[in-house]
Amino acid sequence: MNATLRIKHALPGRLRLALRPKSLLATAKNACANLPGVLDSRVNQACAALVVRYDPKRSSQTAIVEAVRAVMPGRAENRLPERKAPACVCPAEKPRSSVGRQLARFLSLTGAMSYVFVKEVVLKGTVAQTLLSPLGLVALAAAVPLLRESLRHARQKRFTMEGFLAAGCVAAAAAGQAVTALEILWIHAGAETLKAYVAERARRSISAILDLTAKNTFILAGEVEVEVPVSAVRPRDIVVLHTGEKISVDGLVISGQALVDESPITGRAEPELRTTGHKVFAGAYVRQGIIHVRAECVGDATYLARIMRLVEDSLENKAPIETTGDDLARRLLRIGMWTTLGTLVLTGSLWRAFTVLLVMACPCATVLSASTAISSALSAAARRGILIKGGRYLEEVGKAEVVCFDKTGTLTTNQPRIEEILNFSELSEDELLLWAYSAEMHNHHPLALAVKHEAVSRGIDPISHIECDFTLGKGVRAVFGTDVIRLGNRRYLDEAGIDTGGAAQRVTALGERGLTIIFLAKNDTVLAALGFANELRPDAAATVRELYRTGVSKVALVTGDTENTAVTLCRSLGIEECRHSVLPEQKADIVRELKNGTNRVIMVGDGINDALALADADIGIAMSAGGSDVAIEAADIALVKDDLADILYVRDLSRQTLRVARQNFWIATSTNLGGALAGALGVLSPVAAGLLHIVHTLGVLANSSRLLTYRPAIPLPAATSGEDA
Structure with missing residues (x-):
C-alpha cells in the first residue's frame, strides 16, 4: 500500500493527520515528540489518525507535517491537501456523479x-x-x-x-x-x-441544507447598480448589498457600513458591524445598512462551497x-x-x-x-438538518456513555431576553420599558426585539417619537417633544457627552455574569441599565432526561460562566457534573479527562469557542452550525437547526x-x-x-x-x- 498523509483538521496549536498505513503511526508519533514546541501527541488507531498539540510560538504545522513526511516511504507520492482558510483558492473540478x-x-x-x-x-x-x-x-x-x-x-x-x-x-x-x-x-x-x-x-x-447564497445580486457598472445572477459575478466586481439581502460572495468591504447577521456562517447570535476593511462571507445577511463589497471569491471558490465538498x-x-x-x-x-x-x-x-x-x-x-x-x-439526517461527516460517526454516536454540553448558544438559545433591569431613577420598571420600547419600536436588532418582547408581555404600548436615528453597532436616539432618549452601549453615551461613570460601576456585576449591557438615558441623565441574556432552550431539560434514560451514564456542563450561573443551570436541568469558569483550551482537557481511557464522549457546543473540545471528543456535535466553517471542520456532526432533540434523534437513528x-x-x-x-x-x-x-x-x-x-x-x-x- 502506498503511504498517504492528509491533514484532517487544523487549529492553532492542534493538528490532526490521517496517515496510511497504520503501521506508520507509532513512528510518526515518535518523530513529532522530538520536535521543539510539541506539547504532546497521541495515536487513534480506529481512524488511522495522529493528533499533535503544540505551542504555535515555538513550532508550526509545516514543521510537524515535514517531520511526519520524513519518516514515510515514497515521499513524492504522499498526498497532502493543505487547509489555509480563509485563503481563496480555485478548487479542483468536482468529480461528476457516477x-x-x-x-x-x-x-x-x-x-x-x-x-x-x-x-x-x-x-x-x-x-x-x-x-x-x-x-x-x-x-x-x-x-x-x-x-x-x-x-x-x-x-x-x-x-x-x-x-x-x-x-x-x-x-x-x-x-x-x-x-x-x-x-x-x-x-x-x-x-x-x-x-x-x-x-x-x-x-x-x-446540498439543500447549505444552499444559503442568493440567486441574484447587484453589482456596480460605472455609477449604476445592475442586477445580475450570482453566477455572473467575477472576482474584483463591486457588489452592492442592501438591507435584507443575502451576501453571495466572499469579499472585502470597501465603503459603507451595515449590521451583518453571520449566524448562518458563524452561529453568533448578534449581528456584527461591518465597515470599510472588514471581510464578509457568502451566506450571511445584511440586517441594516448598505455596503459595497469587492468580490474576492465567487461561486465554487467561496468557503461555503468548500465546506459543501467537505x-x-x-x-x-x-x-x-x-x-x-x-x-x-x-x-x-x-x-x-x-x-x-x-x-x-x-x-x-x-x-x-x-x-x-x-x-x-x-x-x-x-x-x-x-x-x-x-x-x-445520512440522507434522513440531512433532511432533518443534521450533517454527519460519515458512517463511523453515525455508528459511534449511539454508543457514547458521556455527554458534555457547553452553555451559551447550546443549552441557551440565540434569542436574547432582558435578564435584569438596574434602575438608577425614581421611575418604575414599566415606565423605563415604555421609554426603551418607544425608542426601539422601529429597530430590528435582536436586543431591540428583546426590549419589545418584554414590553409587550407587560401590556405596554409605545408612544410615537418625532425623530429617530440609529447608529449601527452603538445605539439609537429618539426625540419625544423636548425629551431626548438614548439607548445604547457605554461608548455611545460617552460620545453624546453623557456621564456613565457612576452607573458603569454598578453594572460590573452584570458583566461578570456574562450579560450584555445597554444603558437607557433621558436627556443628560442615565436612567437604567438593561442586562440581556440568552433564553434557556425549552427542550433542554427534556433532552437531558432522555439522554439518561437511553443509556448515557453521565451528563456534564462545561462552561466559561461563573459558578453561581453554572450551578443554578445544572440544578434546573438535572445535570450531575458541573465544570465552570473554564477557558476554551481547558474544555479539551476536561473532555480528555472524562474519556478516562474507556468512555466514549460526546461534546456538544456552538462550534466556535468549543472547537478544540469538539475536535478532541470521540464525537463532536456543533449546534447552530448552518454553514459554519469552524463548526463543520471541528465537529463530526453539525446540527444546522437549534434543536437539542436532534441529539436524541441521531442517537436513536x-x-x-x-x-x-x-x-x-x-x-x-x-x-x-x-x-x-x-x-x-x-x-x-x-x-x-x-x-x-x-x-x-x-x-x-x-x-x-x-x-x-x-x-x-x-x-x-x-x-x-x-x-x-
Whole structure:
C-alpha cells in the first residue's frame, strides 16, 4: 500500500493527520515528540489518525507535517491537501456523479438482456452464445471495466469481488454461456446503479441544507447598480448589498457600513458591524445598512462551497459495520470460488457449476447491506438538518456513555431576553420599558426585539417619537417633544457627552455574569441599565432526561460562566457534573479527562469557542452550525437547526441503522448460501439464480430505504418532535 498523509483538521496549536498505513503511526508519533514546541501527541488507531498539540510560538504545522513526511516511504507520492482558510483558492473540478454513468451501463445491458428474452422466450428462437458471437463480444466489452478494476487491485495484491466477477464472465463466455455472463454483469450493474443513486440522494439532501447564497445580486457598472445572477459575478466586481439581502460572495468591504447577521456562517447570535476593511462571507445577511463589497471569491471558490465538498466527503468515511460488510463479502467470494470448483469436480456438471458461480460470484446484496443503510440514514439526517461527516460517526454516536454540553448558544438559545433591569431613577420598571420600547419600536436588532418582547408581555404600548436615528453597532436616539432618549452601549453615551461613570460601576456585576449591557438615558441623565441574556432552550431539560434514560451514564456542563450561573443551570436541568469558569483550551482537557481511557464522549457546543473540545471528543456535535466553517471542520456532526432533540434523534437513528444493517446481512448471506446449495444440487437454474440475486438485492434496498423516513419510536421533546422535510 502506498503511504498517504492528509491533514484532517487544523487549529492553532492542534493538528490532526490521517496517515496510511497504520503501521506508520507509532513512528510518526515518535518523530513529532522530538520536535521543539510539541506539547504532546497521541495515536487513534480506529481512524488511522495522529493528533499533535503544540505551542504555535515555538513550532508550526509545516514543521510537524515535514517531520511526519520524513519518516514515510515514497515521499513524492504522499498526498497532502493543505487547509489555509480563509485563503481563496480555485478548487479542483468536482468529480461528476457516477449515477448517470452507472445508469447508462445498466440500461445498455438491460437492452441486451431484453433482446435475448424476446428472441428465446417470445420468438422461440436461439441466440449464439460463443465467445466470438455478437452476444459474447457484448459480454466481453461490458466486462472490460471490471477487468480494469481487477487488474488494478491485483497490482495492489488484493483479491476483490471485481476480479471474481471478471473471471466468471470471461469463463462463461469462453464456455459458450454468454447469456450467463450477461446475467452476472447485468445484476452487478443494477446493484451499482442503485448504490450510486442512494449515495447521490444523500448528497442532494446535504446540498439543500447549505444552499444559503442568493440567486441574484447587484453589482456596480460605472455609477449604476445592475442586477445580475450570482453566477455572473467575477472576482474584483463591486457588489452592492442592501438591507435584507443575502451576501453571495466572499469579499472585502470597501465603503459603507451595515449590521451583518453571520449566524448562518458563524452561529453568533448578534449581528456584527461591518465597515470599510472588514471581510464578509457568502451566506450571511445584511440586517441594516448598505455596503459595497469587492468580490474576492465567487461561486465554487467561496468557503461555503468548500465546506459543501467537505461534507459530501462524509459519504466516503466508512463506518466499522461497513467494513464488516466488505469483509463478509470477501469471505463469501472465497467460499464461492471453492464451492464452484467443488461443484464442477463432484458433479461434473458445467450447468450446476455456473449456477453456483452466478449465485456466489456477485455478493452485491452483502456489499450493499451496510452501505445502503448508512447512506439512507445520512440522507434522513440531512433532511432533518443534521450533517454527519460519515458512517463511523453515525455508528459511534449511539454508543457514547458521556455527554458534555457547553452553555451559551447550546443549552441557551440565540434569542436574547432582558435578564435584569438596574434602575438608577425614581421611575418604575414599566415606565423605563415604555421609554426603551418607544425608542426601539422601529429597530430590528435582536436586543431591540428583546426590549419589545418584554414590553409587550407587560401590556405596554409605545408612544410615537418625532425623530429617530440609529447608529449601527452603538445605539439609537429618539426625540419625544423636548425629551431626548438614548439607548445604547457605554461608548455611545460617552460620545453624546453623557456621564456613565457612576452607573458603569454598578453594572460590573452584570458583566461578570456574562450579560450584555445597554444603558437607557433621558436627556443628560442615565436612567437604567438593561442586562440581556440568552433564553434557556425549552427542550433542554427534556433532552437531558432522555439522554439518561437511553443509556448515557453521565451528563456534564462545561462552561466559561461563573459558578453561581453554572450551578443554578445544572440544578434546573438535572445535570450531575458541573465544570465552570473554564477557558476554551481547558474544555479539551476536561473532555480528555472524562474519556478516562474507556468512555466514549460526546461534546456538544456552538462550534466556535468549543472547537478544540469538539475536535478532541470521540464525537463532536456543533449546534447552530448552518454553514459554519469552524463548526463543520471541528465537529463530526453539525446540527444546522437549534434543536437539542436532534441529539436524541441521531442517537436513536444510529441504533436503528445498525439493526437494519444486521438484518440486511442475514437476508443477503442466507439467500447466497441457500442459493449456492440449491444450485449445486441441481434445483436452481442459472436464470433462477439471476432472479434470486435481483430479489434479495431489492430486499436489502427496500429494508434500508425504511431509514429514509425514519421516526423514533420514543417521542422527542415537544418543541422538536415534528419531522422536517
